[in-house]
Amino acid sequence: MDNFTPFTAIIGGLLIGLSIVSLLYFNGRVAGISGVLGGLLSSSPDNEFWRVYFVIGIMIGSFFCLILNSNITISFDVNIPLLIIGGFLTGFGTQLGSGCTSGHGVFGVAFLSYRSIVATIIFLIFGVITVFIQRNLF
């Protein structure tokens, strides 16, 4: 556990919570990223432009944090074919399952939604199994 960063993890989590709560409080919208992306890529016209601002905001926030703190790195341990397969499964799976770590994992669980709690347990279990197989059987 030598890579455990409890302090920044808690601060980051509180900021994510603040964002989710504010978006709901002011705009009545759910800050679930797969839902936001799915909405952006659909053709329904009903006032969807807020999603563009939300996604741009995510990149701006992350950009400043990465500039100010050079200790935060973005690194991978998979090759390009696996990146592509992982990306496809993430896109397809979150639409089929109507949510990801933000929509189900944070918002839905905080809402005590049975559906979201089940989804969160499932993707955590399969995430753990996948990493286990990758790191121990190959």
Next chain:
Amino acid sequence: MIKQYIISLLCGIVFGLGLAISEMVNPIKVKSFLDITGNWDPSLILVMISSITFTFISLNLFIKRLKKPIFSPKFYLPLNSKVDLKLIFGSTLFGIGWGLVGFCPGPSLAALSDGNLNTIYFVLSMIFGILAYRVTQKVK
């Protein structure tokens, strides 16, 4: 309308800051959380606990008292509450994708700001996955 867009932008910025500060933008960090039998890094569980706790308390203290959001006519909440095969199968596929790379949708978008080519491959494939799902829905 303009107020809603400003709120969306600000909420996005705070969300992106949270993802970057907690290092959820780093796939290796996320994978070492999922690697419970290896050199386990429990950081992500604290990200989840603190964000869920903050959201849960605020929901019950502030939001449940509101008749409607401040700048919007109504709350846009998902109405589906049943656990079905789509939910189970979709979450399974997402779990496998998440474990393979270490990215979920939010962090992958946040990581785009770093300009890493691997992130771009991932995000493009994710968008392709979303569009592929759309096609299967239209075929039905």
